[in-house]
Amino acid sequence: MDDVILVTGAQGTIGSMLRRSLRRPGRHLRLLDVAPLSPLEPDENAELITGSFLDAEVMADACQGARAIVHLGGLSHAGFSWPEYLEVNIHGTYLLAEAARHARVERVVYASSNHAVGFAPLRDGGPVPDYEYPRPDSYYGVSKVASEALLGLYQDRYGLDAVCLRIASYLDRPTTLRSLWSWLSPGDCTRLVEAALTAPSPGFRVVWGVSANSRAAVSLDEGRAIGYEPLDNAEDYAGEITGDQTEWKYVGGPYSAPNFE
Ligand SMILES: NC(=O)c1ccc[n+]([C@@H]2O[C@H](COP(=O)([O-])OP(=O)(O)OC[C@H]3O[C@@H](n4cnc5c(N)ncnc54)[C@H](O)[C@@H]3O)[C@@H](O)[C@H]2O)c1
Numbered sequence: 001m002d003d004v005i006l007v008t009g010a011q012g013t014i015g016s017m018l019r020r021s022l023r024r025p026g027r028h029l030r031l032l033d034v035a036p037l038s039p040l041e042p043d044e045n046a047e048l049i050t051g052s053f054l055d056a057e058v059m060a061d062a063c064q065g066a067r068a069i070v071h072l073g074g075l076s077h078a079g080f081s082w083p084e085y086l087e088v089n090i091h092g093t094y095l096l097a098e099a100a101r102h103a104r105v106e107r108v109v110y111a112s113s114n115h116a117v118g119f120a121p122l123r124d125g126g127p128v129p130d131y132e133y134p135r136p137d138s139y140y141g142v143s144k145v146a147s148e149a150l151l152g153l154y155q156d157r158y159g160l161d162a163v164c165l166r167i168a169s170y171l172d173r174p175t176t177l178r179s180l181w182s183w184l185s186p187g188d189c190t191r192l193v194e195a196a197l198t199a200p201s202p203g204f205r206v207v208w209g210v211s212a213n214s215r216a217a218v219s220l221d222e223g224r225a226i227g228y229e230p231l232d233n234a235e236d237y238a239g240e241i242t243g244d245q246t247e248w249k250y251v252g253g254p255y256s257a258p259n260f261e
Contacts, residue, residue, distance in 0.1 A: 011038065110148070
């Protein structure tokens with residue numbers, strides 16, 4: 001029987017990449033998005049679900065027989081209102097966790113964000129730890145913290161494993177000075193999600209989502225503990241950076257600026 005994995009937000013930037021790179025023999029991807037999904041390719045072992053994770057019926061069906069969920073869907077950056085984050089990102093994670101629990105899904109891999117700890121200072125003395133206490137830099141960051149907390153509750157109370165990936169900057173190539181420490185390449189993003197999907201009994205984990213960048217500013221310990229071995233390094237592109245050259249003091253970069261939001 002195929003290993004069924006539900007991917008929310010499958011039409012988004014990261015989802016469209018993972019849709020290709022997570023293909024494996026014996027794995028069936030259930031691709032869910034509110035946006036119309038690109039058609040299946042002939043050899044693709046997948047199905048398309050156009051619908052919202054805010055719809056309990058859609059989620060009950062989508063979770064049937066799934067072993068794991070990769071939860072990428074939702075509002076993926078700052079700029080929305082508090083009620084929107086509350087509904088889509090926070091309540092959405094609650095509805096997803098409930099559907100997962102009822103369908104006996106084993107684990108959720110959650111796309112959290114560096115903005116959960118965006119006001120953590122970048123340290124001279126060493127990397128920002130994996131379990132850095134939440135210091136969100138935006139309502140968006142708060143929605144990520146709340147979702148991590150919800151998944152922690154469901155792990156402790158119901159045994160639904162959860163690997164929360166604090167993704168820094170997912171980009172084809174680094175473009176700013178900040179991204180020389182924060183870059184997560186597409187290849188490493190795949191390696192990270194693959195590790196989060198296959199690590200034996202992970203329990204509840206918080207893991208940084210960055211590549212093996214020479215200007216490392218965050219821990220890779222928990223990533224390595226679940227079997228993530230990043231291969232890419234932003235330094236290879238250091239000579240080509242044309243974007244923002246600001247040396248940000250805090251993890252969240254521009255989101256931590258005084259006039260942000
Ligand atoms: N891209 C990055 O650098 C980055 C950094 C940190 C965290 N993240 C997180 O990773 C995840 C994916 O990021 P992305 O860049 O691919 O985002 P994206 O905005 O490109 O994709 C998000 C997708 O979610 C879908 N969606 C929104 N609401 C939905 C709903 N109710 N039901 C079903 N689908 C819904 C959207 O239609 C969209 O296709 C997000 O949760 C984001 O917060 C991304």
